[in-house]
Amino acid sequence: MTAETLIEVNDLNFSYGTRAILKGINMSMSRGQVVAIMGGSGSGKTTLLKLIGGTIQPTSGYVKFAGEVVHELNRDALFKLRRKMGMLFQFGALFTDLSVFDNVAFQMREHTNLPESMIRDLVLMKLHAVGLRGAHHLMPNELSGGMARRVALARSIALDPMLIMYDEPFTGLDPISLSVIGNLIRRLTDALGMTSIVVTHDVQESLKIVDYVYFIADGVIAAEGTPKEVRESAAPFVHQFVHGEEDGPVPFHYPAQTYKKDLNLEDTFA
Amino acid sequence: MPNRIVSSIQNIGHRVIESVWRLGVASRFFILVLLKSGTSLRRFNLVIRELYFTGVLSLIIIVVSGLFVGMVLGLQGYETLQKYGSESAVGTLVALSLVRELGPVVAALLFASRAGSAITAEIGLMKATEQLAAMGMMAVDPIARVVAPRFWAGVISMPFLAAIFSVMGVFGGYLVTVVFIGVDEGSYWSQMQSAVDFRFDILNGFIKSCFFGVAVTAIAVFEGYDAPPTAEGVSGATTRTVVTSSLVILGLDFILTAFMFRGVS
Numbered sequence: 001m002t003a004e005t006l007i008e009v010n011d012l013n014f015s016y017g018t019r020a021i022l023k024g025i026n027m028s029m030s031r032g033q034v035v036a037i038m039g040g041s042g043s044g045k046t047t048l049l050k051l052i053g054g055t056i057q058p059t060s061g062y063v064k065f066a067g068e069v070v071h072e073l074n075r076d077a078l079f080k081l082r083r084k085m086g087m088l089f090q091f092g093a094l095f096t097d098l099s100v101f102d103n104v105a106f107q108m109r110e111h112t113n114l115p116e117s118m119i120r121d122l123v124l125m126k127l128h129a130v131g132l133r134g135a136h137h138l139m140p141n142e143l144s145g146g147m148a149r150r151v152a153l154a155r156s157i158a159l160d161p162m163l164i165m166y167d168e169p170f171t172g173l174d175p176i177s178l179s180v181i182g183n184l185i186r187r188l189t190d191a192l193g194m195t196s197i198v199v200t201h202d203v204q205e206s207l208k209i210v211d212y213v214y215f216i217a218d219g220v221i222a223a224e225g226t227p228k229e230v231r232e233s234a235a236p237f238v239h240q241f242v243h244g245e246e247d248g249p250v251p252f253h254y255p256a257q258t259y260k261k262d263l264n265l266e267d268t269f270a
Numbered sequence: 271m272p273n274r275i276v277s278s279i280q281n282i283g284h285r286v287i288e289s290v291w292r293l294g295v296a297s298r299f300f301i302l303v304l305l306k307s308g309t310s311l312r313r314f315n316l317v318i319r320e321l322y323f324t325g326v327l328s329l330i331i332i333v334v335s336g337l338f339v340g341m342v343l344g345l346q347g348y349e350t351l352q353k354y355g356s357e358s359a360v361g362t363l364v365a366l367s368l369v370r371e372l373g374p375v376v377a378a379l380l381f382a383s384r385a386g387s388a389i390t391a392e393i394g395l396m397k398a399t400e401q402l403a404a405m406g407m408m409a410v411d412p413i414a415r416v417v418a419p420r421f422w423a424g425v426i427s428m429p430f431l432a433a434i435f436s437v438m439g440v441f442g443g444y445l446v447t448v449v450f451i452g453v454d455e456g457s458y459w460s461q462m463q464s465a466v467d468f469r470f471d472i473l474n475g476f477i478k479s480c481f482f483g484v485a486v487t488a489i490a491v492f493e494g495y496d497a498p499p500t501a502e503g504v505s506g507a508t509t510r511t512v513v514t515s516s517l518v519i520l521g522l523d524f525i526l527t528a529f530m531f532r533g534v535s
Contacts, residue, residue, distance in 0.1 A: 053407055079409040093404035096396075110410050
């Protein structure tokens, strides 16, 4: 797209065995953008994140991150690349045996030789950014769902990555936590100059904060555009998705034989 | 009819291939754990932390069980030996049974159900809650950081626990036969001292417990790492850890005994 392109997804295909999950995906994301990837459950959104993170290999096509083709890297180079990425898992995935402080400090201790006093300052700054400096001594099981996700967010920005991927960050949150997380995603992206990819099906919350939206359905990009374009789109699939309509291109009923036949009424009323 | 025969043969074949395949996966995983143990050795405090959870927290069950097993051995041994007027040999009986067999084997069985199951459940839950995936995405290898320290902690704890079990057993035997029944204290200890050989009995018992330690923890970490990331998956894996390690301990014990005590009396 521009010289500032951070991620380029080119004709990406992925299958589990013979089942094709992604079929020829093309995307481009630049620095400073918040991009949403939306689609129904099981449409391959999370798979796409895994391909960007290099935890699975594409069947064909490639993902280019900061100029490097992710699946061609060897293990060491991939691990080096991942230090530039952060990922926020659906329920935070905090290390349950470590305190909030140690969770955020984890990567600093694993990957840097910073003195403990500096790690302490950095951790408190990261926690302050998500509003949880006062909770640094708590254990993950003492946190609410929204707090856990904010800690996980602080942990993922620990080493100031270029990219953060959010896997369903809004799932199961109350309205206050929801907008807190939404605003944090936007604010941190702007403040740190990174790129954010938000995989979600929470249309209303994400349209408020993102710059660009991709809709994935049946493994292909069904639609894309800015939030404004998406809201006004007349495409049946996008319309159904954005407005949460029950029936449309995505049917309410799972494919089945006719109702009458299932109830054995055919003979009686034939 | 022929169809049913074919399908049952297919079924057997499928199961055999499946188990051989799983054994292969487990062996590969085991080698991977060994290869990635560098971190555990360089940052030994990771292992020390796990030593507390697997070793120190298993102490109570090991100490109490050892004591009772020794007491039962003393009681049963005395009942039989006194018929032949050789109740003074009860110390030898208790010590040899414990050091050669019961110490390593029973301690390993208890270790499998106390620590092995805990390791499997912990690693399995870390996988189910995406903690291992998160670690991988942070460019930290979960096998090096999570699995290897737990493996080495188990391997190190096992011989100590077996030794403590035997010591407690000998003490339990002493309590019952000498303190309660009144067997001569001098003969209890001196017969034991002259009959128990360091090379054949204590060293072999130690080697056994090392084998059991490797087997139990290797099974425990593999089952945890391999567990399907669901509630049933983790519970199934925990059960398999206990069942498989118990069978492996008993099988290994037979093989090791056959090698170690051939021609020794």
